Amino acid sequence: MVQQEIRKGPWTEQEDIKLVSFVGLFGDRRWDFIAKVSGLNRTGKSCRLRWVNYLHPGLKRGKMTPLEERLVLELHSKWGNRWSRIARKLPGRTDNEIKNYWRTHMRKIAQEKKRAAISSPTSSSCHSSLSSENHTVDSYPTKKTGEESFYDTGGPNMTSKTETKIGEDQVGDQGYSMDDIWKDIALSESLMHPVYDGHSEVGCNFSCPPMPSPSWEYSSDSLWVMDEEESKEIKSRQTSNRKVGLALGYRGSVITKSSQVNQFGILCHAF
């Protein structure tokens, strides 16, 4: 058999249209199947990612609201890097989006805090990661072996992967890995107030009220409104008739860049 070459890289409008229509037909579960029958020379994974992060009708775009920002912070302190889980509490936001947001914004904040900490060197809590003497503020500490960093875990058993990767030479862009970000944030938060001690999901008292689900009105089986338990429950309810025509629920409310708006206009017409 001649294997068609798997396409990679940016998706075209035509591919999007195809994907949406096939998801409409077969639901958003059987990604490998969809990838095959659609004729998109993409992997199932790629199709799923495109759908979840970009084509899903309930996606909210644009800047994070202050409420969302706060929620991300608090949920991250509660759950660590469980982006998909955090995303479920932020209707319309994807794990990818939150991850990206966290990475850029928190890094920025951490840098600012770090600068502030440097300018007041009497602070005893800033010794650990600020000791790279002959570096500028923008060069970042590398991970010390055996040093504990609860921020890169989000839980007791998420350390291994990160550590083995970053412990080598992989330090991310500009030499600033996720690991370093967590450390910086840990540092900056410790300067501000005591930090919730990390791992357990119980006994964490937040001042933040439960997510009020602002202006969110997507269907009840939305990806984002479910917590794990809910999702399990729904999964158990899911039978073959589920989701057919989910994509037909397209609404015009998806905020996109101008070209993307056009794209969705086209997509709507595809049905």
Place this chain on the structure above:
DNA sequence: AACCTCCACAACCGCCTCCGG
């Protein structure tokens, strides 16, 4: 105007988990 830096975001990779045979 050209160049640089930063940011936002899309997408890929690799590992993990789950589920069906």
Place this chain on the structure above:
DNA sequence: TCCGGAGGCGGTTGTGGAGGT
């Protein structure tokens, strides 16, 4: 019970655009 495949998840990278110098 075991195994393989599909899907899910977290980490990372690439790229384009905006803003600053």
